[in-house]
Amino acid sequence: EAQVTQNPRYLITVTGKKLTVTCSQNMNHEYMSWYRQDPGLGLRQIYYSMNVEVTDKGDVPEGYKVSRKEKRNFPLILESPSPNQTSLYFCASGDRDSRQETQYFGPGTRLLVL
Amino acid sequence: AQSVAQPEDQVNVAEGNPLTVKCTYSVSGNPYLFWYVQYPNRGLQFLLKYITGDNLVKGSYGFEAEFNKSQTSFHLKKPSALVSDSALYFCAVRDPNGGYQKVTFGTGTKLQVIP
Numbered sequence: 001e002a003q004v005t006q007n008p009r010y011l012i013t014v015t016g017k018k019l020t021v022t023c024s025q026n027m028n029h030e031y032m033s034w035y036r037q038d039p040g041l042g043l044r045q046i047y048y049s050m051n052v053e054v055t056d057k058g059d060v061p062e063g064y065k066v067s068r069k070e071k072r073n074f075p076l077i078l079e080s081p082s083p084n085q086t087s088l089y090f091c092a093s094g095d096r097d098s099r100q101e102t103q104y105f106g107p108g109t110r111l112l113v114l
Numbered sequence: 115a116q117s118v119a120q121p122e123d124q125v126n127v128a129e130g131n132p133l134t135v136k137c138t139y140s141v142s143g144n145p146y147l148f149w150y151v152q153y154p155n156r157g158l159q160f161l162l163k164y165i166t167g168d169n170l171v172k173g174s175y176g177f178e179a180e181f182n183k184s185q186t187s188f189h190l191k192k193p194s195a196l197v198s199d200s201a202l203y204f205c206a207v208r209d210p211n212g213g214y215q216k217v218t219f220g221t222g223t224k225l226q227v228i229p
Contacts, residue, residue, distance in 0.1 A: 103160070
């Protein structure tokens with residue numbers, strides 16, 4: 001089954017404790033992206049990657065890091081989480097060479113930073 | 115800079131009635147437009163898109179959307195609402211002159227279909 005998976009689905013942590021949210025896709029997509037969803041603000045892009053070892057900032061990259069060492073994986077790293085990073089996070093992937101222009105989203109990771 | 119507006123935070127409609135979820139956009143050039151749906155505790159799912167061609171686009175689950183260039187709108191419609199259509203709907207826009215990654219999402223509209 002074609003899918004984007006994220007782990008963990010729920011996470012409670014404390015300020016300053018480094019964490020990683022994993023994202024994996026099995027569709028051989030070149031494009032992957034991270035979004036955060038906040039009430040009243042919709043989805044905002046954090047980082048994206050057009051291919052292995054190619055990443056770039058989205059609209060709200062502060063406080064986040066990413067890496068793309070393999071095509072299928074695109075982890076999101078919070079080196080020193082703060083309460084304002086409490087949010088719902090989504091990973092997405094897409095085939096950038098396709099005319100489909102469709103993104104496929106993971107189920108989301110709900111993060112609470114105390 | 116491109117942007118998209120969903121003017122209604124919530125839309126309530128009775129089951130069986132037609133529904134409309136509004137979206138307006140701002141982008142230079144001809145836009146690529148999308149609708150996604152998010153069911154509770156799920157990720158976003160693609161519904162439909164407008165890239166070029168016929169202004170009336172048909173998508174999944176009986177939904178359709180009409181591209182109106184003069185009004186810069188891309189409203190989502192369905193002739194007869196189902197309770198199962200209750201979800202959060204996102205409109206999105208991409209400037210075709212920008213990169214594939216430059217998709218901007220709206221703030222979302224919660225659709226509540228009342229039995």
